[in-house]
Amino acid sequence: APALAAQAKASAEAASAEGERVLTEAQNKARLASVRAQRSRASRSHAHLNFKKEHNLLLRIKDVLVMSNRGPGLWHDFVKCINLFSKQIFTRQDMLQLSNDFLGGEPDMLNEFRALLGPTGRQPQSLEENANPFASLPLAEINFSNCAVATPSYRALPENYPKQISSARSPLEKSVLNDAWVSLPVGSEENYSFKHMRKNQYEEALFKCEDDLFEVDMIIGATKCTITTLEQLLLTLREAEKQAAAAAEKLYPDYKKSAAAAASAATATAKLGAKGGKAPAAPVNPIAKAVLAARRSWRPDGGMLRSFHIASISRVYGEHATEVLNILKTQPSAALPVILGRLRQKNLEWQHAQNEAKVQWKEVMEKNYAKSLDHRSFYFRQTEKKVLSLRQIVNEVKERKDAIDVALTTLKDEQQKKLERRESVGNLESLASPVKAAPAADSAAGAADAMDVEAASAEEAASEEVYYGTQNALAFFSLFA
Secondary structure, three states: OHHHHHHHHHHHHHHHHHHHHHHHHHHHHHHHHHHHHHHHHHHHHHHHHHHHHHHHHHHHHHHHHHOOOOOHHHHHHHHHHHHHHHOOOOOHHHHHHHHHHHHOOOHHHHHHHHHHHOOOOOOOOOHHHHHOOOOOOOHHHOOOOOOOEEEOOEEEOOOOOOOOOOOOOOHHHHHHOOOOEEEOOOOHHHHOOOOOOOOOHHHHHHHHHHHHHHHHHHHHHHHHHHHHHHHHHHHHHHHHHHHHHHHHHHHOOOHHHHHHHHHHHHHHHHHHHHOOOOOOOOOOOHHHHHHHHHHHHOOOOOOOOOHHHHHHHHHHHHHHHHHHHHHHHHOHHHHHHHHHHHHHHHHHHHHHHHHHHHHHHHHHHHHHHHHHOOOOHHHHHHHHHHHOOHHHHHHHHHHHHHHHHHHHHHHHHHHHHHHHHHHHHHHHHHHHOOOOHHHHHHHHHHHHHHHHHHHHHHHHHHHHHHHHHHHHHHHHHHHHO
């Protein structure tokens, strides 16, 4: 009878548990169906609001385009563009440019239509995006002409621009980081036509050394920062273990006496075990058990490990970084000492490699620094090749010969004019005073002879210059023969 009663009671409890389980499943299904229905109603309401707003916007655009100079034809072209955009024939950039052509005179309507397109050609996904025209507008398409100016390159964001939410910011970071000012291109770099000065191969070597030096410094600095953070976490873990051990000692004050007694008993049982006796079981250590429980339940502070700490750990473990980070998340007390030791080892290796590389970097910089200062190397080579070509030298010789011929011709003409002028002056003087005609004629003849000698010497000098220039050119040509 008692066995039957116990069996009946057990079956009744099992039936009750099964009924509760079925009831719970039914309640969960009903609750899930209710949540789905609410979401469906909210989605339909949201879609209706979106459709209504888009419909009203298109009606206003239609009124503006129909009243334009081109009339209904402009509206038909606009509808064709929207159709091509919906078929993904036009990209979003194409549609933005076309909308600027259609609605350039209506900036408010143009901003609403751009917000309707979305950052990737999608529909706005929330009522907040619908209410804020900047929610889906890229930064490059915002008009900053009416915003505050801090410097020629920095503008303040509009007041209704959505603020970006950043998690895990400390008070110091909040006080120094910028969330209100943006940098805009000013000048020639805005048109992407700004050309930087071309670097020669020696400058490229210097820049490569500086990039490598900077990269190694950043890696070592980030690793040191990660090591410091992990050491602080390890100290926190050790402190938690000490607190758990102290709490266990308060709960079990007589454990040390029992542990001493167990140690003496173990010594005695060791002697008995040598004679074939059975040793008693060792007592459980509540302090070690509490420390183990504290170690298993300990979790690091979420604000201490930042993204650059995770990047440093990932850099060390490479393709196994995901597995190591998962272990650090699930079993931090076991993974933390191992990761910390590995980071210390890699940091020492990187510092040693940096010291060896500094010698090579110094040699490269000393070897290329002086040559890197020649900023005209490319242009000088082009100019030198052009100037020292055979055609250029022949043309230069011809130009100099032509210039000398022109100078000789001009000199002869001037000498002839001076001679004619002096002869005319001598004739006038001979007519005025016949007695003095003979000396005047002699002086005029002497002056003419002097001018002839001067012209002959100038012509001879020019001929010598042309001769030696031609000989030098021929000697230079013979070097390339």
